[in-house]
Amino acid sequence: MNNQQLEDVPKIDTFAHSGTRWARNPTCWRYMDLLSLIAILQNETLHFSHIADLYKYDPEEGTGGLSIDAVKLPITPSISAYPSTPKIENEAAREIAHIKAELEMPLSERIPLSIEKVKEWDKANRNLYISSWHANDIESDFMWRVYGKEYGFAVVSSVHDLVQSLNVDGIGPSKIGFGFVVYPTRDELIRDKFEESVGSIASFMIKPPEYSPENEFRLFLKSKRKVQSCDMRVDLTKLIHSIQISPLIPSWAEIPLLNTLNPICLKKGLPEIQRRNRPLRNI
Numbered sequence: 614m615n616n617q618q619l620e621d622v623p624k625i626d627t628f629a630h631s632g633t634r635w636a637r638n639p640t641c642w643r644y645m646d647l648l649s650l651i652a653i654l655q656n657e658t659l660h661f662s663h664i665a666d667l668y669k670y671d672p673e674e675g676t677g678g679l680s681i682d683a684v685k686l687p688i689t690p691s692i693s694a695y696p697s698t699p700k701i702e703n704e705a706a707r708e709i710a711h712i713k714a715e716l717e718m719p720l721s722e723r724i725p726l727s728i729e730k731v732k733e734w735d736k737a738n739r740n741l742y743i744s745s746w747h748a749n750d751i752e753s754d755f756m757w758r759v760y761g762k763e764y765g766f767a768v769v770s771s772v773h774d775l776v777q778s779l780n781v782d783g784i785g786p787s788k789i790g791f792g793f794v795v796y797p798t799r800d801e802l803i804r805d806k807f808e809e810s811v812g813s814i815a816s817f818m819i820k821p822p823e824y825s826p827e828n829e830f831r832l833f834l835k836s837k838r839k840v841q842s843c844d845m846r847v848d849l850t851k852l853i854h855s856i857q858i859s860p861l862i863p864s865w866a867e868i869p870l871l872n873t874l875n876p877i878c879l880k881k882g883l884p885e886i887q888r889r890n891r892p893l894r895n896i
Contacts, residue, residue, distance in 0.1 A: 622790035644760035661742035737813035778852035
């Protein structure tokens with residue numbers, strides 16, 4: 614896709630589940646199968662999934678956490694200070710009282726209101742495309758098993774280089790949206806008012822707390838019309854810091870895979886994929 618096919622998207626600054634923020638430039642991982650890795654290397658493109666394609670993996674995707682019913686106790690205010698002051702304590706008490714009043718509305722009564730809100734968001738996001746990454750300083754066994762599986766690989770980058778790698782073919786920075794997904798409980802959702810501050814973007818940047826192990830960093834684009842496949846050219850040398858091979862790959866397949874992929878990496882000016890450390894036990 615080119616610059617003319619994309620709409621401007623607003624900038625947001627969210628907190629990841631781990632507390633990591635954009636300014637810290639955390640490491641990010643894209644876990645994938647072999648075919649997806651070959652496609653990235655050969656095409657030099659990054660695929661963005663239409664938001665509706667994500668619904669089959671998570672039926673709550675795109676709903677902004679409106680069906681979250683879990684509550685974190687004790688309920689905390691948005692601002693606390695030590696030592697405290699009477700003014701801060703009074704404001705905190707009012708905020709907590711407001712949250713508790715909101716929590717009294719049962720889920721069954723909130724569903725009709727939530728359905729109308731989601732309809733508005735679906736309309737606003739009908740041409741939205743997303744690329745999902747895992748923000749973490751170290752690799753994740755959970756992510757290998759869910760997304761990498763037996764013949765998996767992971768592209769390792771940083772959130773800054775990931776975003777900047779898309780600045781090719783004249784793609785302006787105003788066309789690239791990004792942020793850390795948040796995983797609030799219901800009381801936190803009420804307290805932080807995230808959906809009020811960022812509008813329809815909240816629908817896909819808020820997920821239920823049970824998805825928090827994904828610790829997701831998302832890139833998103835909005836096209837002027839729906840396209841069959843949203844693939845963006847990337848600067849591979851900027852994007853790829855390293856490529857990791859799954860620890861679940863059978864030992865007999867490791868060398869053949871590296872002998873196939875490393876010539877491509879060499880041709881593209883990318884670091885070679887290294888072998889995993891040998892296991893301590895031969896069984």
